[in-house]
Amino acid sequence: MPNSPDQSLLGRPAPHPEAYAPELLYPIARAPKRQELGVGAQPPFFGADLWTAYELSWLTPRGKPVVAIAHVTVPCETPNIIESKSFKLYLNSFSGSRFGSADEVLARLRTDIAEAAWRGSDAAGSVGVRLTAADAFDQQQVHELDGLLLDRLDIECTDYTPQPALLSAAFDEQPVEETLTSNLLKSNCPVTEQPDWGSVQIRYFGPQIDQGGLLRYLVSYRKHDEFHEQCVERIFMDIRQRCRPTRLSVYARYTRRGGLDINPFRTSHPAALPANVRTARQ
Structure with a gap:
């Protein structure tokens, strides 16, 4: 077992x-x-x-x-x-x-x-x-995740457990290539329920993802209990299934706890790993 x-x-x-x-x-x-x-x-x-x-x-x-x-x-x-x-x-x-x-x-x-x-x-x-x-x-360097910051959007958030239905994309329009980021990712340890704070970067090529829906989706992890690695794989799978990008990468950097930070990276295609450079909150 x-x-x-x-x-x-x-x-x-x-x-x-x-x-x-x-x-x-x-x-x-x-x-x-x-x-x-x-x-x-x-x-x-x-x-x-x-x-x-x-x-x-x-x-x-x-x-x-x-x-x-x-x-x-x-x-x-x-x-x-x-x-x-x-x-x-x-x-x-x-x-x-x-x-x-x-x-x-x-x-x-x-x-x-x-x-x-x-x-x-x-x-x-x-x-x-x-x-x-x-x-x-x-x-040692400090650098924020590159990309367009979703947190600039003035949205209403009402869901605090993962809601894949918030994700949508413009399937009837030309595909785009974008890199989107947010510092509003927060989940909880599944055993202690202590908060895990993170930033996330999403790179994709495909139907343009609705940014407001994506930000609401990321915020919806706020009361979710799961390890860092599992959260990133859930985000990857939900975006893949709901938005159907041709290429997709999800990278999260979580603030350190106990002198450790964990930063999962998942990509649909073989790619070089990102440089392990901490953000300001780490």
Whole structure:
């Protein structure tokens, strides 16, 4: 049986780990939610979940602390997501352990995260991990998502659970290519019901999507309980089914919680992953 969110450490007291503990990583199967969305064995999208870990530290062999930022790329083809509190506790477990070099830490991260993300798969896979050392912190950028901001629209919002029927497109007109953004995405953790705040970017080519309806649809997630990755896949599938674009990409950047931000990207066609650059709220 796959792990379920209610069996995780979410919402439960958890002691700070004293030593490196890869067993803390808690994978949750993607399949049940994808089945709910009508996503088959071959999803109609590519992409990855881009994680940024700001609270990573370990000890040198002489006991001196080192700090770094970790950038983790988990392909959406993995059978599992990794529950974020378990990820935080796992990263915290490095803080009391001694490692010979940053390369050793990097290797442990790649091995452990890949094992959890691909657990249950017929074939082993990999994840991407890179570290930013403290002497490069001032090179980190802040940039808002590119595109036309939907939040400029003066609309009335009355729905706060996802309403795909709010989505529509001009099927009898010439197709357009647009990039639309909003900072008004908000959902809730399905276990703790704590708020998750995000910004979203939608790129598409196809029948022009009604912008007011799209903004109302995004706002309708406000009381919805679902993990970040699942929300983005729901948005992708709803737009795909209701608006029928020829090409579609959905990218969300969520504000950090517990020193972690999660930024899922889904696209209908093979495309380069977006640069993992934080927004001002992150």
